[in-house]
Amino acid sequence: MIFVLLFIGLAAALPLFGQQYRLISLRPNELTKVTEAEWWRLKQQNTQFLDLTGRYPTLLEPMREGQSVSVTLEKPVIVYNYPNGSEFHEKEVNSLLTDIDPSKIQGTLEELSSFKSRYYKSEKYLDSSIWVYSKLLGYALGRENYNLTVVNHEKFPQSSYILRIKGTNNSVETPTIVLGAHIDSMNLVLPSFLPAPGADDDGSGVVTLLETLRIVTEHGLSFPNDIEFHFYAAEEGGMLGSLDIFNAYFLQKKVVAMLQQDMTGYAAKSLRKGQPEHFGLITDYTSPYLNEFLRQVIETYCRIPVFETACGYPCSDHYSAHMNGFPAGMVAEAQREYWNPYVHTTGDTIDKLSMLHIAEHVKLCLGYVYELGEYSF
Ligand SMILES: [Zn+2]
Structure with missing residues (x-):
């Protein structure tokens, strides 16, 4: 002791x-x-x-x-309409879902969680950031409608990354659809020295986005609307990366939806407690209209149910969007009481996670990207 x-x-x-x-x-x-x-x-x-x-x-x-x-921090959230389940492109999306590959998800997450830590303040852990950057560069290179932006932050060495698939709309008012996850991890005891594999928090969210991006890219998809994949630095430092990005987006971009994927891999506690494997739809500090759309995406495309849950203030990077008046949502691995208890420790490892559960989150993300990418806002 x-x-x-x-x-x-x-x-x-x-x-x-x-x-x-x-x-x-x-x-x-x-x-x-x-x-x-x-x-x-x-x-x-x-x-x-x-x-x-x-x-x-x-x-x-x-x-x-x-x-x-x-201090007035929160801007009023703009309300948009979202597509109804009856308007969904089920045939097209279902053909994407069959390409989700749990063994690829596993391989990617094994690599990401094998870095000792992704602590945002330590230059010695930037190898993990370079790994994320090179993955994204692999998709962006040679694709004219892909744009990879490195967002440097003033007070710490870790950068955030934004991969944009430019919309065919091609106007300044083009709606932007955002998918987010955070690339940093943190061991709460001695963050500069002790391992923080961060397999679930938030390696799982990062690989959820990477698998979504792989499938969208391999199908050569582009949409009328802009799609942005955000990889935030320093969430564990108080949402520092996403705050810089969404503060800069305020009044500059028409972000019509932001979906955060933070902790998407742990289903063991739900099952141990006699609950079905499920998603947790965060109902506080999120847009109820976007949430209704997310619920319909899950009911249409996923094999597991969704239950509502609260996360508290400010929870994760979606709050940075919400605070700046953008409709935001987060769907987590379960209701909050069933979340991974090993996060922020050396025990947040891949062996405790379910690749099939992460695959359900990829289904959600593919449905989200396709249906909102095509929608006329
Ligand atoms: Zn997290």
């Missing part, structure tokens, strides 16, 4: 050598000034927050430690 506490203490103390205070959001439209040690204590308790230190630099200094202030 003393050993464990010593390590937790060290982890909390180490970041003190950097910037001393952070500005975090623990509740909607509220910012709190905390020390870096408190930041780590909250993180180790699995308290979820946004880190907005970089966005409000002038607010930080005059505030007292522990003080909270009200």
Whole structure:
């Protein structure tokens, strides 16, 4: 016990050598000034927050430690119509679903989770980012309608990546459909030193997107609307990568839907507790209209049911889209009480995951991309 506490203490103390205070959001439209040690204590308790230190630099200094202030962070979410199940392209989508390959999913996830860690602050772990980048480059090279963007972030070395399949609409007002996952992982005890394989959190989401992208590419598909695959840096640091991207997209892009895939591989606890294998549809801080569409996609294309669940504030990168007024959703591996208990530890490994469960998420993503890519917004 003393050993464990010593390590937790060290982890909390180490970041003190950097910037001393952070500005975090623990509740909607509220910012709190905390020390870096408190930041780590909250993180180790699995308290979820946004880190907005970089966005409000002038607010930080005059505030007292522990003080909270009200700031309007959330923009009103724009409402769009989504296709109804009766309008779905079942024949076309079903022909894509037969190409989902669980052995390919497994191979990709084995590679990704074999990196020691994907901790966003450590340059020594950038090998995992280069791996993601080279996968995406393999798809983008030689395809004129593919565009790969590296998004560098000011305060940490890990980059985010955006692979865009340009829509045939070709206008500035072209609707954009986003699929997101985060590339970083974190060991909460000693993030700079201990392994964080992050197979489920969020290696599973990354390979869900990569398998979707593989099939869309091999079928040579393009759509009237833009499709963007987002691979975010530093979700574990308080949604830092996705916040930079969606703050920049505000008033610049017509993002009509964003679907986050964070933790898509663990079904063991549901089964152990006598529940059917299922999806968890996140109902808080998401768009109810988009959620209704997602439910219909699942009912049309997937073999497992979907149950509603809450995730709390701010949960994952979809909140960065939601906060900026874009309709966002997240479908996770199960209802929250059945999520993977090994995340953020050395135990978040591939052997605990189901490739067939990830394949269900790929079905959802292929249905999402096809039906929204074709839809006239
Ligand atoms: Zn995650």
